[in-house]
Amino acid sequence: MSVSIKDIARAAGVSPSTVSRALNDHPRISQATKARIRQLAQELGYTPSLPARSLVTRHTATIGMVITTAADPFLARLVQGVEETAEKNGYSVFMSSSYRNAERELEVVRAFHERRASGVIITGSQIDDGYLQLSSQFPLPIVLINCRAYPYSVYVDKLSGARQAVEHLVQLGHRRIAFIGGPHGHRSNLDRFAGYRQILEENNISQNDSLIFTGEGTIESGIQAARHMLTIPQPPTAFFCFNDLTAIGVIRALQQAGAEVPRDCSVVGFDDLEMASHYCPSITTVRQPTHRLGQRAISILLELIQGNSNLQPERLPAELIVRESTGPVSEAGLKPYA
Amino acid sequence: MSVSIKDIARAAGVSPSTVSRALNDHPRISQATKARIRQLAQELGYTPSLPARSLVTRHTATIGMVITTAADPFLARLVQGVEETAEKNGYSVFMSSSYRNAERELEVVRAFHERRASGVIITGSQIDDGYLQLSSQFPLPIVLINCRAYPYSVYVDKLSGARQAVEHLVQLGHRRIAFIGGPHGHRSNLDRFAGYRQILEENNISQNDSLIFTGEGTIESGIQAARHMLTIPQPPTAFFCFNDLTAIGVIRALQQAGAEVPRDCSVVGFDDLEMASHYCPSITTVRQPTHRLGQRAISILLELIQGNSNLQPERLPAELIVRESTGPVSEAGLKPYA
DNA sequence: TTGTAGGCGTTATCAT
DNA sequence: ATGATAACGCCTACAA
Numbered sequence: 078m079s080v081s082i083k084d085i086a087r088a089a090g091v092s093p094s095t096v097s098r099a100l101n102d103h104p105r106i107s108q109a110t111k112a113r114i115r116q117l118a119q120e121l122g123y124t125p126s127l128p129a130r131s132l133v134t135r136h137t138a139t140i141g142m143v144i145t146t147a148a149d150p151f152l153a154r155l156v157q158g159v160e161e162t163a164e165k166n167g168y169s170v171f172m173s174s175s176y177r178n179a180e181r182e183l184e185v186v187r188a189f190h191e192r193r194a195s196g197v198i199i200t201g202s203q204i205d206d207g208y209l210q211l212s213s214q215f216p217l218p219i220v221l222i223n224c225r226a227y228p229y230s231v232y233v234d235k236l237s238g239a240r241q242a243v244e245h246l247v248q249l250g251h252r253r254i255a256f257i258g259g260p261h262g263h264r265s266n267l268d269r270f271a272g273y274r275q276i277l278e279e280n281n282i283s284q285n286d287s288l289i290f291t292g293e294g295t296i297e298s299g300i301q302a303a304r305h306m307l308t309i310p311q312p313p314t315a316f317f318c319f320n321d322l323t324a325i326g327v328i329r330a331l332q333q334a335g336a337e338v339p340r341d342c343s344v345v346g347f348d349d350l351e352m353a354s355h356y357c358p359s360i361t362t363v364r365q366p367t368h369r370l371g372q373r374a375i376s377i378l379l380e381l382i383q384g385n386s387n388l389q390p391e392r393l394p395a396e397l398i399v400r401e402s403t404g405p406v407s408e409a410g411l412k413p414y415a
Numbered sequence: 416m417s418v419s420i421k422d423i424a425r426a427a428g429v430s431p432s433t434v435s436r437a438l439n440d441h442p443r444i445s446q447a448t449k450a451r452i453r454q455l456a457q458e459l460g461y462t463p464s465l466p467a468r469s470l471v472t473r474h475t476a477t478i479g480m481v482i483t484t485a486a487d488p489f490l491a492r493l494v495q496g497v498e499e500t501a502e503k504n505g506y507s508v509f510m511s512s513s514y515r516n517a518e519r520e521l522e523v524v525r526a527f528h529e530r531r532a533s534g535v536i537i538t539g540s541q542i543d544d545g546y547l548q549l550s551s552q553f554p555l556p557i558v559l560i561n562c563r564a565y566p567y568s569v570y571v572d573k574l575s576g577a578r579q580a581v582e583h584l585v586q587l588g589h590r591r592i593a594f595i596g597g598p599h600g601h602r603s604n605l606d607r608f609a610g611y612r613q614i615l616e617e618n619n620i621s622q623n624d625s626l627i628f629t630g631e632g633t634i635e636s637g638i639q640a641a642r643h644m645l646t647i648p649q650p651p652t653a654f655f656c657f658n659d660l661t662a663i664g665v666i667r668a669l670q671q672a673g674a675e676v677p678r679d680c681s682v683v684g685f686d687d688l689e690m691a692s693h694y695c696p697s698i699t700t701v702r703q704p705t706h707r708l709g710q711r712a713i714s715i716l717l718e719l720i721q722g723n724s725n726l727q728p729e730r731l732p733a734e735l736i737v738r739e740s741t742g743p744v745s746e747a748g749l750k751p752y753a
Numbered sequence: 754t755t756g757t758a759g760g761c762g763t764t765a766t767c768a769t
Numbered sequence: 770a771t772g773a774t775a776a777c778g779c780c781t782a783c784a785a
Contacts, residue, residue: 078473079531079554081778092756097780107754122551127529128466128475129778132761135416137466139530144485147494147510153486156512169526171509172485174494188507191465192477192530193417213460216417296693329693355634355667357695419762430772435764445770467762470777 080121089117100125131193140378141189142172143182145201150350151367152200155222158371159198166379168195177260179203183211190217196378198222205264218381220374223265229381231373231391235265235347238363238395239272242345243317245361245397247280250406251315251343254282257302257327259294259319266319269347273317294319299326307334312411314342315403321346321353324360328402331411339404342411349398358401366393418459427455438463469531478716479527480510481520483539488688489705490538493560496709497536504717506533515598517541521549528555534716536560543602556719558712561603567719569711569729573603573685576701576733577610580683581655583699583735585618588744589653589681592620595640595665597632597657604657607685611655632657637664645672650749652680653741659684659691662698666740669749677742680749687736696739704731 082100086093091110098106099114131137140163144152156172163170173189175182182203189197196218204211206226208219221230246254256273259266277284287309292298299318303326306312318324324346328338338344338358346353349364373391380388420438424431429448436444437452469475478501482490494510501508511527513520520541527535534556542549544564546557559568584592594611597604615622625647630636637656641664644650656662662684666676676682676696684691687702711729718726 079778082780083778093778094757094780095755098755101780103781105754110754122554124525124528124552126470126531126778128469128531129761130780131466132464132470132763132778133780135761137530141509146491147482148486148488148491150486150488153484156485160512169511169523171479171511173507173509174498187462190462192475193464193466214462216460296689300693325690325693329695332695351634352663352690355638355663357667357670417762420764421762431762432764432773433771435762436771439764443770448770464762467777468764470762470779471764473777 079126080123081126082123085114085118085121085123088121089114137193137195138168139189139192139194140168140170140375141186141192141194141197142170143175143185143189143197143199143202144172145177146174147172149201150352151348151365153351154368155200155371158368159375160371162372162375162379175199175201175203177201177203186215186219190215193217196220196382198374198378199224202227218378220378220381222370222374225264225390225392228390229377229388231370231377231393233365233370233393233395235268235363235395236272236275238347238365238397239269239317240276241395241397242347242361242363243273243276245399245403246315246317246343246345247276247282249315249343249403251313252282252406253285253288253311253313254315254317255288255290255302255306255313257299257316257318257323258289258291259323261291269317269319288313292319292323294323296322296326296329299323299328300330301326303327303330303334307331307411312342314406314411316342316344318344318346321348321350321360321362324362324402325352325356328356328358328360334411336411338402341407343403343406345403353398354400356402361400361403362398364396364398366396369393417464418461419464420461423452423456423459423461426459427452475531475533476506477527477530477532478506478508478713479523479530479532479535480508481513481523481527481535481537481540482510483515484512485510487539488690489686489703491689492706493538493709496706497713498709500710500713500717513537513539513541515539515541524553524557528553531555534558534720536712536716537562540565556716558716558719560708560712563602563728563730566728567715567726569708569715569731571703571708571731571733573606573701573733574610574613576685576703576735577607577655578614579733579735580685580699580701581611581614583737583741584653584655584681584683585614585620587653587681587741590620590744591623591626591649591651592653592655593626593628593640593644593651595637595654595656595661596627596629597661599629607655607657626651630657630661632661634660634664634667637661637666638668639664641665641668641672645669645749650680652744652749654680654682656682656684659686659688659698659700662700662740663690663694666694666696666698672749674749676740679745681741681744683741691736692738694740699738699741700736702734702736704734707731
């Protein structure tokens with residue numbers, strides 16, 4: 078189908094190797110033929126076959142990226158960070174989605190390996206350090222994002238982020254602070270919870286299990302969480318949410334129940350999506366350095382590709398962004414069954 | 416590096432071709448050796464090399480998808496629609512982002528072609544029917560989404576969507592309806608504008624240029640649009656926005672200026688993002704059948720790959736979703752310089 | 754400076 | 770049922 082190096086050779090009356098040399102500007106070739114062949118290649122619409130080339134060079138210049146879902150707002154600057162550095166080093170980045178499904182995640186990694194990608198970056202992994210066992214099955218460099226159990230990874234210090242968030246609430250006078258968690262058992266969720274507990278403890282606030290809710294990190298689950306909290310005898314005066322989507326759901330449900338944020342109740346999110354600064358009220362949240370996260374991930378991957386395996390998980394700081402959704406604890410607070 | 420078919424052959428004491436047959440369960444091979452070889456392949460952690468295989472089969476089982484940005488909410492169900500059908504037919508889908516930049520878009524298409532992808536689906540193309548001229552440069556099947564100038568494409572009937580939206584506003588009594596457009600000159604923007612004009616005309620409402628604003632389809636540009644509209648002598652009583660992000664920006668700015676939606680002003684979006692139903696107020700918007708859009712795009716691409724080039728642009732209907740952000744025109748309306 | 758030959762990992766077509 | 774051989778498109782010694 079596609080025009081090959083042989084077609085050009087035939088058209089130019091030279092051997093295929095000469096064409097190859099012309100196209101890769103090999104030193105040992107005359108300027109004249111080089112120009113002539115390049116011209117011809119252009120005219121014939123020649124595009125080199127990377128599969129064929131990679132067979133001999135053992136290099137596909139391809140980075141695979143496993144994402145959770147195409148529309149995850151968390152990805153915007155992350156992917157950009159990865160692409161910038163990748164491109165600078167001659168790699169192309171291709172994404173495929175796992176839908177947070179372990180089986181599919183493995184399938185995608187396998188797909189990348191079958192295509193002999195140079196390496197893979199995975200976000201939202203369901204496998205985690207399971208890749209250590211699978212390393213014989215997938216003998217290609219893998220870097221995980223936000224999975225600190227795996228040695229080749231970058232992660233954001235969510236513990237510290239959570240601590241800053243809850244500390245902020247405590248300083249505003251809140252003592253009944255709800256924790257609206259994400260998918261159960263996940264590291265990132267555990268870190269947030271740990272930070273939450275630490276700050277409560279450091280401030281001599283006894284933990285109240287009825288203020289703990291396990292959600293899914295969606296708007297919908299935030300709505301459910303808030304509605305539930307409105308049914309308990311002593312509703313919280315503040316919510317610390319797994320992420321901004323959850324926070325949006327919580328705010329939405331509180332407003333529907335007639336409460337005002339932050340007057341009657343404070344809400345903190347996590348991620349700092351674009352929406353967070355534009356929502357009404359704008360949302361106090363914990364920002365992850367997503368662009369840098371991508372940059373570091375690809376940098377580590379490139380190191381790995383070059384054979385440097387003497388690496389450790391890398392930690393990046395999180396930062397609390399205070400906006401309108403948090404305020405001093407109110408006298409009134411939420412009324413149950415509001 | 417990676418274990419090859421030859422390694423297995425050596426270990427099993429058979430020829431490479433036997434291994435190949437065993438792995439592809441060719442009819443003419445004994446069950447015994449097939450089982451033995453598969454076992455061995457498993458143990459050695461063998462993964463076939465698609466680049467090598469594709470060289471001879473001339474088939475990479477790979478679909479490339481050019482997206483604008485990883486975090487575009489429009490993509491969520493679109494990509495899913497593509498992936499489902501692709502997977503059913505044995506293809507893997509990989510995405511790469513163009514950032515709405517023509518140069519980068521071409522670069523990505525080239526990257527897919529170099530890797531000999533079976534075909535490419537492009538969303539948010541900046542090239543459009545320019546691919547007709549480039550078909551010699553990229554001799555691979557291409558399907559565009561929402562670009563009806565190109566023969567191999569699926570698009571949503573935005574004209575009808577816009578008509579429904581503006582008609583809805585007119586029926587609520589609005590006559591000063593602002594049009595907050597998107598990137599200038601784009602087809603999808605022109606369609607929306609055409610629908611807007613048609614309905615005004617059909618209802619004998621004279622078009623007022625001061626109610627036309629060209630934005631960028633972002634929250635930020637929605638904010639600017641609304642702020643601008645608040646400075647004109649006779650502010651609009653309703654906004655028809657390029658998309659939901661713009662609508663969110665408009666609502667946000669109106670609220671900040673002390674206006675209430677929909678009491679003082681109605682706002683309609685476009686896209687029906689998940690956020691639209693959860694925003695406060697929930698947003699009246701035009702829904703695009705994104706999942707179906709993806710399904711049709713990949714179906715057309717598969718036809719194209721199989722050699723059927725007798726195809727036409729396919730049109731899908733848009734649907735108005737009425738929610739809280741629109742209501743009857745008010746006596747008061749917006750006050751300029753509010 | 755250019756051509757020839759071998760090989761990358763795989764499949765397909767012959768034989769055997 | 771299995772093995773040898775050629776070929777896919779490209780690169781790279783080595784030879785000329």
